[in-house]
Amino acid sequence: xxxxxxxxxxxxxxxxxxxxxxxxxxxxxxxxxxxxxxxxxxxxxxxxxxxxxxxxxxxxxxxxxxxxxxxxxxxxxxxxxxxxxxxxxxxxxxxxxxxxxxxxxxxxxxxxxxxxxxxxxxxxxxxxxxxxxxxxxxxxxxxxxxxxxxxxxxxxxxxxxxxxxxxxxxxxxxxxxxxxxxxxxxxxxxxxxxxxxxxxxxxxxxxxxxxxxxxxxxxxxxxxxxxxxx
Amino acid sequence: xxxxxxxxxxxxxxxxxxxxxxxxxxxxxxxxxxxxxxxxxxxxxxxxxxxxxxxxxxxxxxxxxxxxxxxxxxxxxxxxxxxxxxxxxxxxxxxxxxxxxxxxxxxxxxxxxxxxxxxxxxxxxxxxxxxxxxxxxxxxxxxxxxxxxxxxxxxxxxxxxxxxxxxxxxxxxxxxxxxxxxxxxxxxxxxxxxxxxxxxxxxxxxxxxxxxxxxxxxxxxxxxxxxxxx
Numbered sequence: 445x446x447x448x449x450x451x452x453x454x455x456x457x458x459x460x461x462x463x464x465x466x467x468x469x470x471x472x473x474x475x476x477x478x479x480x481x482x483x484x485x486x487x488x489x490x491x492x493x494x495x496x497x498x499x500x501x502x503x504x505x506x507x508x509x510x511x512x513x514x515x516x517x518x519x520x521x522x523x524x525x526x527x528x529x530x531x532x533x534x535x536x537x538x539x540x541x542x543x544x545x546x547x548x549x550x551x552x553x554x555x556x557x558x559x560x561x562x563x564x565x566x567x568x569x570x571x572x573x574x575x576x577x578x579x580x581x582x583x584x585x586x587x588x589x590x591x592x593x594x595x596x597x598x599x600x601x602x603x604x605x606x607x608x609x610x611x612x613x614x615x616x617x618x619x620x621x622x623x624x625x626x627x628x629x630x631x632x633x634x635x636x637x638x639x640x641x642x643x644x645x646x647x648x649x650x651x652x653x654x655x656x657x658x659x660x661x662x663x664x665x666x667x668x669x670x671x672x673x674x
Numbered sequence: 675x676x677x678x679x680x681x682x683x684x685x686x687x688x689x690x691x692x693x694x695x696x697x698x699x700x701x702x703x704x705x706x707x708x709x710x711x712x713x714x715x716x717x718x719x720x721x722x723x724x725x726x727x728x729x730x731x732x733x734x735x736x737x738x739x740x741x742x743x744x745x746x747x748x749x750x751x752x753x754x755x756x757x758x759x760x761x762x763x764x765x766x767x768x769x770x771x772x773x774x775x776x777x778x779x780x781x782x783x784x785x786x787x788x789x790x791x792x793x794x795x796x797x798x799x800x801x802x803x804x805x806x807x808x809x810x811x812x813x814x815x816x817x818x819x820x821x822x823x824x825x826x827x828x829x830x831x832x833x834x835x836x837x838x839x840x841x842x843x844x845x846x847x848x849x850x851x852x853x854x855x856x857x858x859x860x861x862x863x864x865x866x867x868x869x870x871x872x873x874x875x876x877x878x879x880x881x882x883x884x885x886x887x888x889x890x891x892x893x894x895x896x897x898x899x900x901x902x903x904x
Contacts, residue, residue, distance in 0.1 A: 525881075654731055
């Protein structure tokens, strides 16, 4: 941490799940076994479409909205069509099942432990039926205090109705909630809502320009504990 | 047209502008002059982020929303940062100005002429201050009956509030409005709203999966007139 890094005063920490605590591209190995040489490409298109579909369905309104399990299947079907790779139903099921046991990024368990005793929550696009096995399978259950799904708001991030779920649960002022995401657009949405936000820029990407910049940018979750006021 | 192509009964036709009547990637030539060898890559990232930012700002709500001219500049700044290419202010202005004189796709003028006397309107994410010079500069003014901007709805496509603008203007039942877009997500949004929709699939892409499929898929606008009932 540079000497001039500020100290942020937050009383609870809320994490995005997919891409932030869990590596969505850990499905690549399963994909590559099923579709040799195409796993990484499939994973990339799959993830891109998955996010795009959450935004589009949210804008189209309740009539269009499917939950994240269904959106994940829709996006997989698009990716398979785009790469023009046939996949039997069993393979498709195996890929969707891989979303329930994504690998956490290596530094995550130790960093979460260090952040205690502050309450540590997940606020995710995923359904509870996806998130609960994921947290269990990854061994992170002991390091998290609770899970919030956007389903309770009926819309996806970055709608303010989603970030409101954390406020309603934690009963803290917006700025005393630290929000952490590897998705820059999610960190920007949370910042617009009023949270103190940290963008984990794992890929060295430029900051997005469509809203207020995150408060601080880190390369891995390991950098977060030292940034928080005691 | 295959013998079994249906005939669609519509009384007016509403077109998306960017990517549908006008080739957004016609900025590549200007970009390539300013940034030799990187024009196509810049144009691709620029367009991707431009759309992404319209969806994200729409979801974040009125506090975040900028008009399409501003979004186009935000997306250009991101694309320049991502490609890590420096560009002086004059070059940046030249690229943004190129959006006011995008080239129409080659078949567009003749196809629009054939579609008369049905009312032919544009419904676009662009501002009127962008769309009016674009229509003028491209010589399409005589082939169009009017222009609607999403700005009147205060949100971007595919919000149903945007498609409602066409309904309020044309005073027709939803299904009697033919909606044409090269952006599959836009055709799907219009279909969910109730329009009869045609997707111009110029790139041979798979159909998107997040909502109701367009009524018909064509490769260029030239195919449209023969699909419409007299």
